[in-house]
Amino acid sequence: MKFLEDPMQTIGAGFALSILLILVYVGISGVGAADADWVGILLRWLHFLAGITWIGLLYFFNLINAAFMKSLDGPTKNIVIPKLMPSALNWFRHGATVTVLAGILLYGKLYMNGGTGAYALAIGGLLGIIMMVNVHAIIWPNQQKIIAAVSAAAQGTPAPAEMAQWGRTALLASRVNFLLSIPMLFFMGAGSHFK
Secondary structure: OHHHHOHHHHHHHHHHHHHHHHHHHHHHHOOOHHHOOHHHHHHHHHHHHHHHHHHHHHHHHHHHHHHHHHHOOHHHHHHHHHHHHHHHHHHHHHHHHHHHHHHHHHHHHHOOOOOHHHHHHHHHHHHHHHHHHHHHHHHHHHHHHHHHHHHHHHOOOOOOOOHHHHHHHHHHHHHHHHHHHHHHHHHHHHHHHOO
């Protein structure tokens, strides 16, 4: 079970297991290849996987990481931030992008003709787009500056005076996303329940 020691190998194994279970399901249920909307299924699956990654990290950053970072002293932050944040923020921003793009494609495929459920999903989708814009236009650029400044501080360069403002700006944008995620998730989940 060496593949469980490497997260990328574990992801690959998860996809392989999914394919195997899909084949078993198709064999047992008698669903033919032409009987299912495979494009819709795969888009929805991609949307869910990317969304869980994105929103999971959003909740981690807001509920755990922000308070944890405040508890660290300067030298410890100089070690933790450059090692933790670049990777976490890459998964975060790419998760946001893939979630929104897959969601737009899925929405276009399934709800081009309108309907009440489509309006609920459109509200959730609009909130998701606003959140993605916050990630790419506010959170990520400010975090990039912080990571660079902290990395330089670890080498002896004094932290710039505006670093605290970068952190506050990124935090507030993240908190807006945290707030928006609650109604966004409601409307994304509610769409198929409204008639």
